[in-house]
Every structure is written in C-alpha cells, then in structure tokens.
Amino acid sequence: MTDTNLTYKKSKRRQDIVFPIVNAILLIILMFVTLYPVLNTVAISFNDGTDALRGGIGLWPRVWSFKSYESLLSDPATYQAAWISVSRTVITTILNLVLTSMLAFTLSRKEYVLRHFLTTMMVLTMYVNAGLIPNYLLISKTLNLSKTYWVYIIPTMFSCFNMIVLRTYISGLPEALVESARIDGAGDFRIFWQIIFPLCKPVLATVALFVAVGSWNQWFDTHLYNAGKPYLHTLQYLLKMKLATTQASANAAKSTADAMTSTTQMTPITIRCAITVVSAVPILIVYPFLQRYFVTGMVLGSVKG
Amino acid sequence: MSQMVQAKPKKRGGIGEFFSKLWSQKQLMLMSVPIAIYVFIFSYAPMWGWITAFMKYNPKNKNLFDNPWVGWDNFKWLFNRQEWLGVLRNTLAMSLINLVFGTVSAILLAVLLNEVVTKAFKRTVQTVTYLPHFLSLVIVVSMAQNIFASDGAVNQLLLSLHIIKEPVFWLGEGKYFWWLVGAINVWKEVGWNSIIYISTMTSIDPSLYEAASIDGAGRFQKILHVTLPGIKSTFVVLLIMNIGHLLEAGFEIQYLMGQNLVIDWSQTIDVFVMKYGISKMQYSVGVAAGMFKSVVSILLLFLANFIAKKLDEDTLI
Helix, strand or coil: CHHHHHHHHHCHHHHHHHHHHHHHHHHHHHHHHHHHHHHHHHHHHCECHHHHCCCCCCCCCCCECCHHHHHHHCCHHHHHHHHHHHHHHHHHHHHHHHHHHHHHHHHHCCCCCCHHHHHHHHHHHCCCCCCHHHHHHHHHHHCCCCCCCHHHHHHHCCCHHHHHHHHHHHHCCCHHHHHHHHHCCCCHHHHHHHHHHHHCHHHHHHHHHHHHHHHHCCCHHHHHHCCCCHHHCCHHHHHHHHHHHHHHHHHHHHHCCCHHHHCCCCCHHHHHHHHHHHHHHHHHHHHHHHHHHHHHHHHHHHHHC | CHHHHHHCCCCCCCHHHHHHHHHHCHHHHHHHHHHHHHHHHHHHHHHHHHHHHHECCCCCCCCHHHCCECCCHHHHHHHCCHHHHHHHHHHHHHHHHHHHHHHHHHHHHHHHHHCCCCHHHHHHHHHHHHHHHHCCHHHHHHHHHHHCCCCCHHHHHHHHCCCCCCCCCHHHCHHHHHHHHHHHHHHHHHHHHHHHHHHHHHCCCHHHHHHHHHCCCCHHHHHHHHHHHHCHHHHHHHHHHHHCCCCCCCCHHHHHHCCHHHHHHHCCHHHHHHHHHHHCCCHHHHHHHHHHHHHHHHHHHHHHHHHHHHHHHHCCC
16 A cells, blocks of 8 residues: 555556556455355365365355255254245244235334334334343243244244335335325225235335345354254354354364364265355355345435434 | 424414424324334343342243342352453554554545546446455354464465465464454454545545646645544544444454453453353343443444534634
C-alpha cells in the first residue's frame, strides 16, 4: 500500500494502472481465502481415512476414497436426520411466511386501532430477551414441548425482524390498491390474501431464504430439547456430535503419541468432513439462485430495522 | 362498514363510534391478535422467570413460590467467583475484537469493491464473500478444525513463510482463542457486513468524485476525502447500535470450540449460563447470569440512544 502511495506522488498515470491490478489481486486472494476452507473440507472428505491422519491435504485428495460417504449413506440415521432437517425447514418457512406477512399487513394499515401498541410490542422483543434458562423452562417444563418434533416448529413460527422488513415493503405499495378493493366490498382478510400477499413475492423470497437457512442451520434446539431422541436428530446435530468426538480424539492424539495405532481404518476426521459437506450442500445449491433476492431484502431491512 | 369509517375520519367520535370502528376492524384483529398472544407467550412470558434469580429454584416444586427466597445471594455468589470475572473479561474481549475487526474488514472490502470497474468481477467477489454467512456455525467450526489443525493450512503457510519454526497448536492454547474466534467471525461475515457500506457508497454523489478529479486528486485521495467521509454517518450509526450488543460475544463458536484446554479463555456469559443453568442444573445461577446480561444490554441500549441523540445535532448531519 505505501509503495503505491509513493508512486502516486510521482505520477498519477502509473497509479491508475497499478491500483486496479493490486486491487484485483487483493480481491482474488480474499476469494481464495474464503473458498479454501470449503474446498479443503471437501478434499478431506474424499480422502482415505487413515491417510488423512497424516494431514497436509490441500485442495485435492491424496488417496481417493468414497468410504466416508459410503458409510454415511448406508446409515439409516443419516436419512432420518435429513428427513427431519428438510421437513422442519419446509414447515417452518411456510408458517413463517404466512404469519409474518399477515401481521405485517395489519400493522401497515394506518387506520388500525391496535397498530401502535402492537408495533411497539413487536419491536421491543428484538431488544429484550428473557434469556436461555427462562425460555428453556417455558418450552420444556410449562409447554412440555421437549422430546417432540413440535419444538422445531412452534417456537420459530414467527420472526419480528422479518415482519418489519415486510411491513416496510407493504407500506410502500400504493394505498389505492387496498381502498379500491374495499370499495368493491372485499374484507381485510381477502385484501391481504388475494392482493397484498401475491404482491409481496420479491420480499417473501428474501424472507423465505432467511427463515429456511436459519431453520436448516439450527442445531441448538436439538441439543437442548431432543438430544435424547435419536430419531429427532437433524443433520446439523449429527455433525455437532461428530465435532465433539473428533475434538476429543484430536486431544488424545496430541497427548499420547500412539495416535496412528489407536485409530481404526475409518477415522472420524473424514467422516466429519463428509457430514459437513452433506449438511452444507443444500445451501450451496440453493445459494446462487437466491443471491439476487437477499441484497434487496437486506437493504430494505436496514432502512427501518 | 370500513368505508364509512374511512369516509369521515375527522369527525370526533364518542364511545359508540369507537366500538363501531373496532367492529369494522374485526378481521384485522383476527389476523393480528392471535400472533400477538403467541409473541407474548414466547417473548414476554419467560421474563416472569427472572423472579427465580432471587430464589433457590428447584423445578420439582409445583408451586413457584414454594422455592425459598434468597435475595441477591445468587448475584453475590456470581461476583465473588473468579470464574465469572474471567467470563466477563472473555465476553468483553471477544466482542470488542469482533466489533473492531468486523467493522474495519467490512469497510476495507467495501472500499476495494467500490473501486472495481468490471461489473462481473465485482459481482463474483460479492457472491463468493457472502457465501459463508449462510453456513451454520457447526459447519464453520468443522472447517476451522481442519484449517487450524497442527498440520492444517495455516500452519503449513506460516511454516513455508518461515514465520514460525514448528506447528502451533492453535485449537488447544487459550491465548489464541479470542483471536481465533475473531478470525472465524471475520471470515464468515466480512462480505455480509460490507453490503451496508457498499450500498451507502453507491449513493455518494458522483459529482463529488468529478470535482475531486478536477482538483487533481488521485485514487487514494478520492478514497480518503470522498468515499470515507461518505460512509461516516453509516459507520457512526452502526457503531452506536453495536454498543447495545457489547455483551453479545456469541455463543455457538465458543460453545463448540471451547474444549477443556481453553475453557479459561473461551467461556462467554452465554456459555456460562448454559453450563450452570442447564448442564449443572443450577437454574437460579443461570437465570441470574442471563438476567445480568439482559439488563446491562438494555442499559447500554439507552446509553447508545442517548449518544445518538447528542450526536444527531452535530455529527450526523
């Protein structure tokens, strides 16, 4: 940087040539640094388990092996976890879209008497949080949701931040839409469902992305409420459990020198990487298609959020 | 019905008119009140649980008030504990590291991207750098375990550059932990955090750049005197908003990576709450620690608001 600074003082033309090149190189390095851990993990997952213990695998497997994926994909637990992950993501996303946009619509109606009260009530929840233990006691003791599938759905049906994003968008729609529908005799629910909801498609896509990613990536609720119910484990939680065991074995390997002898053919490292890849793949696939939506959503949210 | 209310909004109504208005909005209420009740149950009702911070709470007691009151004992117990002071130190340190490096890296990336002329290249960089934001922290920690392993990429790079002589045990030594969390957070969020700065930069008046060019400013001078002043208000607003999050150092990375070797450096308030409140079943201690965090956060938020209002008059205009 300081080098180019000096050249600037000498001649401006040189700076105009040098700067874009240095800039491009810096950004390419950044992209490489961003992608390297991802590709490295993919490479390790395709490597032979025992060989992976030697370490030093870069962007390409040293000894190819599909053993990790074979053992992963022949385990019924993987499919059960994938089913739980997918279904909770789909159900949560649909419920969230309907409930969040419904409330956003009512709070965008200027004539609504409860508008001010409800808006304040919703916004406050973004700042005040009862904390982990009270929430845990509410969900597991009072509502008895622990050790059930419902704990994935019910506490996450609604999101306040997304409601604000949607409300901002709906407030920007022409008021005449609602008024003319009213003159035609449509009730508020019909106005919402047949006019406003379809018009919100671009923002709904953004909200769906946020909710779906959040739900797919969730592991803590399984850890907290459903750890003892293997058939309710999600993919992320399978990975979380592997994280703990490989960490322990890595520690053991550090403290005792006989790491090579104590490990079996299938080391947890490659398995862990395989689960990492499996649980990241849906996001990596969906991501490029949804990319154009989330920037608009982000900007919308930051206006009022 | 609603048309009638709409038609004469200015007229001052009595109680009868108020109720007829309520009646005309019954559908709106039907659509919103159930959700409000839901939010009340899941966001407000648990606050009642704060009362147990002043008790010796045992969930086996059917009636909440069967638990003995202990006053401020749980809080006293906390602050007399060396471990808790370490927890506070870790929380503040990691949250400051996140704040400083997160902000600086995001602004840097935004400035660099702002100078890119080729649209396709700019979009590619953005697509790639936003990606980690969408990966779960379990996945990210799993990847970090590969990268920071003693034979991982970071050690290899540093060895080949002769910066270190033998591999560093990044994941197992407490003194690296804060910086590790900082690095992971920057890696994950730098692209995402830069969005807000990039969108601010695109709204800077282009004539400012032209005027600077005519005055003979080079690239660096334009960045220094046009771009950076252009994002100053965004920077200040985000900084103030972050004051309210000073105790939010994160939970997942610390919980997932905080093995016993580094526990003195990895425990944040949230991890502490998890450990005592859930794993050790000392609910009241966990609630007290969580309550401390919530209350301080709210006070910080008021402070931030106060600062924002003070600054509004001179800085932000």
